[in-house]
Amino acid sequence: MTTPDGYRLISTDRTRAQEILHVVSFAFAFTVPQREADFVERIYPWDAARGVEVLDPSKGAPGRLAGSHSSFRFRLAVPGSRTVPCAGLSWVSVHPGHRRRGILRAMIEDHFARSLERGEPVSALYASETQIYQRFGYGLAARGAVMELARGTELRDVEGADDLIVEIDSASIERHGDTVRAVQSRLTRPGSIVEFGDEVLEDVFLDLESEREGADELRIAIVRDGDEPLAWALLNRKGKWEMSGPDGKVTVKVWASADVRATARLARVLVDVDLMSKTAIDHVALDHEILHLLKDPRAAREAVLDNLWVRILDVPAALEGRGWAADCDVSVRITDAQVPANAATWRVEARDGGAVVTRTDQPADLAMDIQELAAAYLGGTSIATLARAGLVTEHTAGAVAALSRAMTSDLAPVSNIGF
Numbered sequence: 001m002t003t004p005d006g007y008r009l010i011s012t013d014r015t016r017a018q019e020i021l022h023v024v025s026f027a028f029a030f031t032v033p034q035r036e037a038d039f040v041e042r043i044y045p046w047d048a049a050r051g052v053e054v055l056d057p058s059k060g061a062p063g064r065l066a067g068s069h070s071s072f073r074f075r076l077a078v079p080g081s082r083t084v085p086c087a088g089l090s091w092v093s094v095h096p097g098h099r100r101r102g103i104l105r106a107m108i109e110d111h112f113a114r115s116l117e118r119g120e121p122v123s124a125l126y127a128s129e130t131q132i133y134q135r136f137g138y139g140l141a142a143r144g145a146v147m148e149l150a151r152g153t154e155l156r157d158v159e160g161a162d163d164l165i166v167e168i169d170s171a172s173i174e175r176h177g178d179t180v181r182a183v184q185s186r187l188t189r190p191g192s193i194v195e196f197g198d199e200v201l202e203d204v205f206l207d208l209e210s211e212r213e214g215a216d217e218l219r220i221a222i223v224r225d226g227d228e229p230l231a232w233a234l235l236n237r238k239g240k241w242e243m244s245g246p247d248g249k250v251t252v253k254v255w256a257s258a259d260v261r262a263t264a265r266l267a268r269v270l271v272d273v274d275l276m277s278k279t280a281i282d283h284v285a286l287d288h289e290i291l292h293l294l295k296d297p298r299a300a301r302e303a304v305l306d307n308l309w310v311r312i313l314d315v316p317a318a319l320e321g322r323g324w325a326a327d328c329d330v331s332v333r334i335t336d337a338q339v340p341a342n343a344a345t346w347r348v349e350a351r352d353g354g355a356v357v358t359r360t361d362q363p364a365d366l367a368m369d370i371q372e373l374a375a376a377y378l379g380g381t382s383i384a385t386l387a388r389a390g391l392v393t394e395h396t397a398g399a400v401a402a403l404s405r406a407m408t409s410d411l412a413p414v415s416n417i418g419f
């Protein structure tokens with residue numbers, strides 16, 4: 001591992017929370033008032049927390065933290081209603097006084113090695129700037145939309161939706177954490193975070209007063225069928241008064257639904273909030289059923305953004321962990337600049353929804369970089385599209401089509417939870 005001269009990699013614990021916040025707030029350009037600064041202790045994933053500190057006085061004060069990162073550990077839904085252990089890289093920060101000296105590169109190598117030691121065959125992240133992580137083999141595996149609906153947007157009827165119960169409350173992990181866990185555990189859309197530790201919940205429910213920008217505190221809407229939770233949404237409202245009257249906005253920060261009746265019920269509630277003229281909903285899958293429930297498809301103003309970036313750390317474990325939509329038998333040569341064990345030709349024999357992936361010395365039918373395999377991993381980007389873009393090379397006629405069909409997903413991937 002190449003740590004830049006004058007620095008060393010370390011594990012960080014709670015005693016360094018305020019130092020980490022110092023680095024993170026410098027890197028991400030924000031300031032948290034002292035009264036709220038203890039939030040890091042709650043939401044930081046301490047079991048995977050790492051940093052780089054100064055060793056050599058020529059680089060700064062010895063012992064001072066120059067960079068930090070950690071990863072949320074969860075199970076990620078992948079095609080075929082399966083899940084794999086995933087390292088959700090987050091909080092990646094290098095203090096501006098130490099930037100462009102190779103500290104990020106050292107932290108990424110360290111992250112890959114430690115994730116593999118923990119048995120996590122894939123890593124995922126949300127990118128602050130999209131060009132940073134591609135050089136490390138992260139591929140754009142899911143796109144998502146943020147959409148805005150006007151108050152009173154009409155939805156098609158869904159049988160049984162009106163029978164469901166809706167509960168609206170101030171958001172609280174104690175009261176609602178189990179509900180969120182229960183709904184998440186039922187999600188099969190690739191990219192969903194289905195099982196997770198307490199830090200993920202703390203992160204999802206984080207509601208710093210200093211970040212509200214005039215909106216009210218975080219609220220939750222839950223849809224139930226009797227006692228059974230089917231959907232949830234965390235939202236806030238920001239009031240605004242114009243000469244013509246109220247013109248407030250609802251912002252749905254995170255939401256999930258495990259049932260179309262609940263989607264319809266929840267959507268009706270979200271687009272009919274008193275004094276609010278519009279509702280913004282984030283993390284919408286590009287093929288989500290909610291889009292098909294709109295009576296007027298043009299009612300949604302949408303912006304499509306990159307959602308989840310995925311890095312395959314262990315090719316056979318990652319590929320065998322997902323489901324396969326069609327049978328295939330192809331050999332794929334993978335290049336990987338950071339994880340040498342992946343750089344090989346892999347025979348992918350997919351049959352009856354599963355796959356066996358083994359190293360082979362036979363000539364490859366296809367060739368691609370690990371970034372492209374990662375982009376296709378959740379089934380949202382096809383191998384055929386990547387080949388058309390010149391990012392996948394076909395050596396045997398028909399191999400692109402075969403692998404493409406096998407890796408596709410019925411549902412477009414998206415992660416509803418940011419981290």
Ligand SMILES: CC(C)(COP(=O)(O)OP(=O)(O)OC[C@H]1O[C@@H](n2cnc3c(N)ncnc32)[C@H](O)[C@@H]1OP(=O)(O)O)[C@@H](O)C(=O)NCCC(=O)NCCS
Binds near residue numbers: 093099101128131
């Ligand atoms: C992005 C950040 C972590 C980079 O840290 P760093 O220690 O300066 O990065 P390194 O010196 O290790 O650079 C590693 C490589 O990434 C490239 N890189 C770094 N920041 C980049 C950026 N913003 N855009 C594109 N490439 C970038 C470097 O050029 C270098 O490329 P090379 O090795 O091919 O020459 C740091 O600038 C930072 O904290 N930024 C603000 C917070 C942020 O965006 N964090 C990422 C969270 S998703």
